[in-house]
Amino acid sequence: MxxxxxxxxxxxxxxxxxxxxxxxxxxxxxxxxxxxxxxxxxxxxxxxxxxxxxxxxxxxxxxxxxxxxxxxxxxxxxxxxxxxxxxxxxxxxxxxxxxxxxxxxxxxxxxxxxxxxxxxxxxxxxxxxxxxxxxxxxxxxxxxxxxxxxxxxxxxxxxxxxxxxxYRNFLVSFIYKATVRTCSKTKMRLILGELYKVQQNYLLGLITVMLIVGILNSIGLLLLGVDYAFFFGFFGALLLLIPYIGIIIGSILPALIALATKDSYWYSVGVIGVFGFIQFLEGNFITPKITGSKISLNAFVSILSIILFSMLWGIPGMILALPVTASLKVLFDHSENMESLGFLLGEAKEKYFSNKAKNRLKIWNKIRIQKLKA
Incomplete structure (x- = not known):
């Protein structure tokens, strides 16, 4: 049964x-x-x-x-x-x-x-x-x-x-009244505060990522001697709002400018290589570490959410994926039935990355030291 x-x-x-x-x-x-x-x-x-x-x-x-x-x-x-x-x-x-x-x-x-x-x-x-x-x-x-x-x-x-x-105060009062049977006012105030903090941290993380990528793009283009280096560098960073597609759009124009103004094809190849390498760093390290950590999402969930929301809502879905997923994590963390999902979305602790063989070696060394002292 x-x-x-x-x-x-x-x-x-x-x-x-x-x-x-x-x-x-x-x-x-x-x-x-x-x-x-x-x-x-x-x-x-x-x-x-x-x-x-x-x-x-x-x-x-x-x-x-x-x-x-x-x-x-x-x-x-x-x-x-x-x-x-x-x-x-x-x-x-x-x-x-x-x-x-x-x-x-x-x-x-x-x-x-x-x-x-x-x-x-x-x-x-x-x-x-x-x-x-x-x-x-x-x-x-x-x-x-x-x-x-x-x-x-x-x-x-x-x-x-x-x-x-x-109507912010009016809407907050409505939320309190709508959840009075399932959640206390104190707990709901805590949840709303965490949701606000999550969105603020996401925006701070996004701006930080754009600045880092814009600077890296500009430095790469300056080293190659491409015209409008800072414009193309930060324009490419702005196009991070459109993951995957944005980097392609952002690299085409400076590559063509390099082809037109330089004496070798390799400058254009270099532009594409610089943007591609920075995109790799951004997608695999910068965004998951900075934006993902700011909103308490692990890197794996951050990438999956972008893919899934892009399938659901297209380009706007890519932009909204991380803040919406982070908000869901806050709600899951405060729900007894969904707490496990909140755990899955969050950052993994260091113990989940530990090497079992290395841990056994540490334990064996401790035992050996204790025996020597005895």
């Missing part, structure tokens, strides 16, 4: 999990901007709190100014990126001619050996980058619009941020 109940319980848990994943997939256009708003609200809350407590400003005014400052910073970053791209686009004809001259012998040899027309590879010389952008603008915007409704996220998230910050 107990076995039957246990099987039924497992079946119900599995059904509940599948239902939850299905709902999360179907409601992604609603949930993604909502989660972004929660995380970004945590980011700007200290500013809002400062305005309200130190400057004694009205809550609505404080929130509005904080969101405006945040939006202005994001806008300034995109404007700087736009100016740099515009400068590179203005030199596109020069870069095109230089690249064509360097790979012309290779194209000629390819045309002789395979019969493939070189124009089919390089395209028409009259086709400028501006024209390519115009011809493909519809496809570019369709890609952005369908990648987890990114445009909708940018529109809805500031609105949700404003409402979250405005």
């Amino acid at each position: 107990d076995t039957t109940n246990s099987k039924n319980h497992i079946a119900l848990d599995l059904l509940a999990f599948i239902s939850l994943v299905f709902i999360a997939y179907m409601l992604q256009d609603f949930l993604i901007p909502l989660f972004f708003a929660i995380i970004l609200s945590v980011l700007i809350y200290p500013i809002v709190h400062y305005f309200e407590t130190r400057l004694c400003w009205n809550r609505i005014v404080s929130i509005s100014i904080a969101i405006t400052i945040f939006s202005a910073v994001i806008f300034a970053v995109f404007v700087l990126i736009g100016f740099q791209f515009q400068e590179m686009v203005s030199k596109s004809d020069q870069y095109y001619d230089q690249i064509e001259q360097k790979i012309s012998p290779l194209l000629t040899q390819t045309e002789k050996s395979t019969g493939i027309d070189r124009n089919a590879i390089m395209g028409s010389k009259e086709l400028k980058i501006e024209e390519i952008a115009k011809q493909n603008s519809t496809g570019i915007f369709d890609f952005i619009a369908t990648s987890g409704s990114i445009l909708g996220d940018f529109v809805l998230s500031p609105l949700y941020m404003f409402l979250f910050l405005l």
Whole structure:
């Protein structure tokens, strides 16, 4: 009888999990901007709190100014990126001619050996980058619009941020009332405090990783003598928001610039090699150690969560994977039924990495020393 109940319980848990994943997939256009708003609200809350407590400003005014400052910073970053791209686009004809001259012998040899027309590879010389952008603008915007409704996220998230910050005390009181039968107010206050701390630590870790990767990218490009080294270095770091794909996008442009401005193909190969090596360090050491440790997730779970959330929500899912998983860990840690899952998601203690043979040797040495003393 107990076995039957246990099987039924497992079946119900599995059904509940599948239902939850299905709902999360179907409601992604609603949930993604909502989660972004929660995380970004945590980011700007200290500013809002400062305005309200130190400057004694009205809550609505404080929130509005904080969101405006945040939006202005994001806008300034995109404007700087736009100016740099515009400068590179203005030199596109020069870069095109230089690249064509360097790979012309290779194209000629390819045309002789395979019969493939070189124009089919390089395209028409009259086709400028501006024209390519115009011809493909519809496809570019369709890609952005369908990648987890990114445009909708940018529109809805500031609105949700404003409402979250405005009604924060009201929402906390609602949580207390909704959980009064299953959790004491003191315990719920502790859980909410840990959730807030987790998000703050995640954002701090993410910014730290971007700075480290941006500096490493820039140093690598400076050593190779590539133009716009700091721009490409930190632009590649910014694209860490899109794991795996971002590094490919970030390395293509500096590799082409190196091919156009340097006298050897190896500079382009070097650019790709530098970005690839730094991406390897970031994915396997920097992010799991810095961001993963900041939010108390082990490296294995950090990588798996990024993969699974990317399958569920695409590119926005990659960005949200770690903070959402870390929040789930906090909830699991405070649930008797889910405590084992919280343990699985957390950092593994040193004893789980110990060598059994080495431990036995230590014990044997202790016994031998005790015998010698006796």
